[in-house]
Amino acid sequence: MIAVLCLLYWCVDKRxxxxxxxxxxxxxxxxxxxxxxxxxxxxxxxxxxLKPVSTALETATGYSFPSGHTQSAxxxxxxxxxNKRQPVKTICCFILIGFVAFSRMYLGVHTPKDVLVSFFVSxxxxxxxxxxxxxxxxxxxxxxxxxxxxxxxxxISAAVILYAVILLYRKDILQEYAxxxxxxxGAGLGFCLGWWIEERYIQFEExxxxxxxxxxxxxxGIGIAVLLKVGLKAVMGTTLIADVIRYFLLVLWVxxxxxxxxxxxxxxxxxxxx
Numbered sequence: 001m002i003a004v005l006c007l008l009y010w011c012v013d014k015r016x017x018x019x020x021x022x023x024x025x026x027x028x029x030x031x032x033x034x035x036x037x038x039x040x041x042x043x044x045x046x047x048x049x050l051k052p053v054s055t056a057l058e059t060a061t062g063y064s065f066p067s068g069h070t071q072s073a074x075x076x077x078x079x080x081x082x083n084k085r086q087p088v089k090t091i092c093c094f095i096l097i098g099f100v101a102f103s104r105m106y107l108g109v110h111t112p113k114d115v116l117v118s119f120f121v122s123x124x125x126x127x128x129x130x131x132x133x134x135x136x137x138x139x140x141x142x143x144x145x146x147x148x149x150x151x152x153x154x155x156i157s158a159a160v161i162l163y164a165v166i167l168l169y170r171k172d173i174l175q176e177y178a179x180x181x182x183x184x185x186g187a188g189l190g191f192c193l194g195w196w197i198e199e200r201y202i203q204f205e206e207x208x209x210x211x212x213x214x215x216x217x218x219x220x221g222i223g224i225a226v227l228l229k230v231g232l233k234a235v236m237g238t239t240l241i242a243d244v245i246r247y248f249l250l251v252l253w254v255x256x257x258x259x260x261x262x263x264x265x266x267x268x269x270x271x272x273x274x
Contacts, residue, residue, distance in 0.1 A: 001072045001075075002254070005021055005024065005076075006218070006225065007218055008020065010221055010262070011207075011217065013206070016083055020075065023126045024076065026129070026156065028075075028188075029156055029160050029181075030125065031118060032180055032181045033163065035177065036063070036177050038063070038065055039172075041064060050108055051108060052107060053108055053109075060107075060109035062176070062177055063177065064109075065111075065114045066115075067118040070114075070118040070119055073097045075125075077093040078093065078122065079126050079130070082126065132149065136149075146195075153192035154189060158185070158189070161182055164181035182240045182247075183244075186245065186248040190247065190248040190251030190252040191251050193252065194251060194252050195255055197255075198256050202256065203263075204259040221258040221261075224253065225253055232246040
């Protein structure tokens with residue numbers, strides 16, 4: 001998901017990348033909050049007669065309800081499908097969401113309730129995000145809307161961290177579940193701050209290169225992102241504070257760090273121009 005988001009944001013359509021990012025991180029925060037609130041175990045825990053596919057267990061971490069994979073697919077493909085309102089493309093995108101949701105049930109790691117609630121929660125936020133960004137593009141004074149979006153994401157992210165810490169302190173959840181929430185919240189904080197900084201001070205150009213130039217640009221950016229993800233974990237460990245900081249810095253690199261490098265390196269016209 002992050003790899004696709006980086007491709008769109010750095011190389012294809014920056015505004016679309018923002019819309020997907022807003023939908024993805026906000027729906028992720030909602031889904032993680034629902035997980036630690038309802039604390040519903042996986043299907044095979046609730047019913048011992050159910051046997052999940054063994055190779056799927058590696059990605060089936062945390063609580064079952066709602067489905068995180070369905071949330072990611074809905075945020076990505078839902079936003080893409082509704083972006084240009086082209087019927088064929090929209091249908092194809094929602095078919096892909098259906099495939100992801102069905103696969104999670106087929107593998108035995110989620111129930112219909114898990115995927116349906118995730119789809120409707122995430123889908124609703126995709127629609128809301130689309131509406132907000134369309135209104136923002138049409139209005140004259142865009143700064144107030146941008147500031148409002150920033151504070152909404154910031155407050156929700158901070159609230160999720162506080163909620164997860166309280167539940168962990170009360171021993172209502174294990175640290176690994178609180179960790180998932182803190183990672184999502186750290187990413188949300190990095191996204192809202194990065195978006196605000198980039199639009200106000202950087203305003204990099206995502207296009208202007210030929211295919212080879214875009215491949216080189218993307219490879220450098222995503223390579224450093226992977227190194228950051230692995231390196232920060234090795235250095236900082238896996239405490240809740242470290243989880244927040246790691247994902248905050250990772251998303252800040254995506255939204256601000258690399259765009260700043262792109263602009264300073266003169267990628268807009270000088271490199272890879274065909």
